[in-house]
Amino acid sequence: MSVEDAVGRLRDLVGLRRRVHGTAAEVAADALRELIMEGGLRPGDRVVEESLLGPLEVSRNTLREAFRLLAHEKLVEHKVNRGVFVRALTADDVRDLFTVRVLIELTALRRSREADWTAMSQAVAKGKACAKAHDWLGVGTANMRFHKAIVASVGSARLDELMGQLTAELRLGFHEMGDPRAFHEKYLTRNAGIVDAVSGGDVEGAVGLLHEYLDDAKTEMLAAFSSDR
Amino acid sequence: MSVEDAVGRLRDLVGLRRRVHGTAAEVAADALRELIMEGGLRPGDRVVEESLLGPLEVSRNTLREAFRLLAHEKLVEHKVNRGVFVRALTADDVRDLFTVRVLIELTALRRSREADWTAMSQAVAKGKACAKAHDWLGVGTANMRFHKAIVASVGSARLDELMGQLTAELRLGFHEMGDPRAFHEKYLTRNAGIVDAVSGGDVEGAVGLLHEYLDDAKTEMLAAFSSDR
DNA sequence: GGTTAGCAGATCGTTCAACAATCCTACGGT
DNA sequence: ACCGTAGGATTGTTGAACGATCTGCTAACC
Numbered sequence: 232m233s234v235e236d237a238v239g240r241l242r243d244l245v246g247l248r249r250r251v252h253g254t255a256a257e258v259a260a261d262a263l264r265e266l267i268m269e270g271g272l273r274p275g276d277r278v279v280e281e282s283l284l285g286p287l288e289v290s291r292n293t294l295r296e297a298f299r300l301l302a303h304e305k306l307v308e309h310k311v312n313r314g315v316f317v318r319a320l321t322a323d324d325v326r327d328l329f330t331v332r333v334l335i336e337l338t339a340l341r342r343s344r345e346a347d348w349t350a351m352s353q354a355v356a357k358g359k360a361c362a363k364a365h366d367w368l369g370v371g372t373a374n375m376r377f378h379k380a381i382v383a384s385v386g387s388a389r390l391d392e393l394m395g396q397l398t399a400e401l402r403l404g405f406h407e408m409g410d411p412r413a414f415h416e417k418y419l420t421r422n423a424g425i426v427d428a429v430s431g432g433d434v435e436g437a438v439g440l441l442h443e444y445l446d447d448a449k450t451e452m453l454a455a456f457s458s459d460r
Numbered sequence: 461m462s463v464e465d466a467v468g469r470l471r472d473l474v475g476l477r478r479r480v481h482g483t484a485a486e487v488a489a490d491a492l493r494e495l496i497m498e499g500g501l502r503p504g505d506r507v508v509e510e511s512l513l514g515p516l517e518v519s520r521n522t523l524r525e526a527f528r529l530l531a532h533e534k535l536v537e538h539k540v541n542r543g544v545f546v547r548a549l550t551a552d553d554v555r556d557l558f559t560v561r562v563l564i565e566l567t568a569l570r571r572s573r574e575a576d577w578t579a580m581s582q583a584v585a586k587g588k589a590c591a592k593a594h595d596w597l598g599v600g601t602a603n604m605r606f607h608k609a610i611v612a613s614v615g616s617a618r619l620d621e622l623m624g625q626l627t628a629e630l631r632l633g634f635h636e637m638g639d640p641r642a643f644h645e646k647y648l649t650r651n652a653g654i655v656d657a658v659s660g661g662d663v664e665g666a667v668g669l670l671h672e673y674l675d676d677a678k679t680e681m682l683a684a685f686s687s688d689r
Numbered sequence: 690g691g692t693t694a695g696c697a698g699a700t701c702g703t704t705c706a707a708c709a710a711t712c713c714t715a716c717g718g719t
Numbered sequence: 720a721c722c723g724t725a726g727g728a729t730t731g732t733t734g735a736a737c738g739a740t741c742t743g744c745t746a747a748c749c
Contacts, residue, residue: 290733303532330616387559519704541711
């Protein structure tokens with residue numbers, strides 16, 4: 232996406248939400264977050280304050296508040312006196328991300344009940360629909376939703392928030408990887424397998440599958456990240 | 461602590477760090493955070509912008525950036541057009557906090573190794589020293605450090621950050637409870653028992669002790685929170 | 690030739706003053 | 720007692736200004 236396209240997209244996003252959501256800073260942050268998630272701003276890109284003042288239709292102070300919001304979500308990095316950069320994951324980040332996922336998701340899956348399994352299988356269905364439409368980023372999003380559904384089994388607001396944070400960071404990594412189809416598609420059937428196992432009563436079998444899943448995904452992402460840094 | 465005392469304390473905190481730490485907003489946030497932790501601002505208190513402009517020696521915009529920082533740490537609550545309030549935990553918050561702690565700490569303790577045990581026992585020693593000096597809030601801080609040490613066993617930056625967040629929120633709750641000695645002192649020996657068990661090779665015994673510990677602490681805090689709301 | 694000092698230019702950090710938007714309270718009508 | 724409405728207080732947002740800091744370039748120096 233060119234810089235001009237990104238500016239135009241921002242205008243749309245801002246206009247859409249200006250009076251629906253809360254403060255101007257939140258609206259601006261929402262627009263920027265969406266733009267980053269869509270890939271309009273790529274990891275490592277520098278985001279100059281002045282260049283966004285016009286498109287977002289906010290003042291500099293407000294824009295800086297928006298940056299603070301995104302910085303705390305770890306979507307951008309705020310370097311003092313040097314500006315704001317779209318976050319670029321390191322290999323260490325990827326390792327850490329998966330360490331936390333393993334710890335949380337395995338325990339959560341053990342606690343899951345029937346209502347959780349339906350939420351999980353709905354996410355799988357959504358992913359299959361996206362695959363049929365060749366929407367590979369959609370498949371990735373559906374996969375994330377599947378894992379969020381696992382964590383939701385615990386029923387903790389803070390854990391849900393943490394998982395949202397982790398998936399947002401992982402999505403940043405997706406943009407830096409090559410063929411999205413090759414990366415996302417194969418995990419669809421593995422998700423389905425996990426649902427089958429756990430709803431069939433084989434909880435520990437499902438946990439094992441999930442653990443293998445996470446290890447494989449981690450290895451695959453690490454391969455993409457360790458090669459070029 | 462009177463309002464005048466709080467203002468004076470803020471001046472000290474600001475002067476101390478003005479040129480040590482980074483931006484003015486961070487310095488202001490640090491000072492406010494410390495003031496809240498010390499109990500100078502109590503949960504539920506409203507924090508009026510104008511009243512802090514002088515003591516903190518920052519402009520309104522910078523102060524508002526500091527508020528954003530604290531809001532993301534969940535130490536204060538930002539209500540649009542109504543101001544900033546020191547966070548007051550609800551019973552649901554306490555339940556959620558302990559749900560997350562149980563999930564994370566039990567798993568972390570299972571993964572702990574000898575180096576982690578020494579860190580844990582150091583925290584216990586620190587707590588005993590505070591108890592001897594009748595510094596009961598210090599005992600509470602040492603207890604939190606003990607649990608942070610458990611989580612640190614995993615070696616995940618994000619998990620450490622999460623645990624820091626959780627302990628900060630819990631400390632907010634401490635201020636709303638009655639006798640700090642009655643609440644903190646008895647957990648000291650239980651922490652020591654956990655260290656003994658795990659370093660003695662009885663990992664699952666230690667995990668059991670930790671689980672009981674967390675359940676008891678949760679019950680005790682809930683009793684204080686459900687009574688008056 | 691390579692290294693370092695210093696000089697712009699660009700960008701960020703912070704302040705200030707002003708105005709608009711919103712909320713709270715107290716007053717008065719019913 | 721209830722309700723709507725002014726008025727004051729506080730927050731939300733803006734725009735311009737100035738100092739501080741980084742970056743890259745030039746030029747002097749070894």
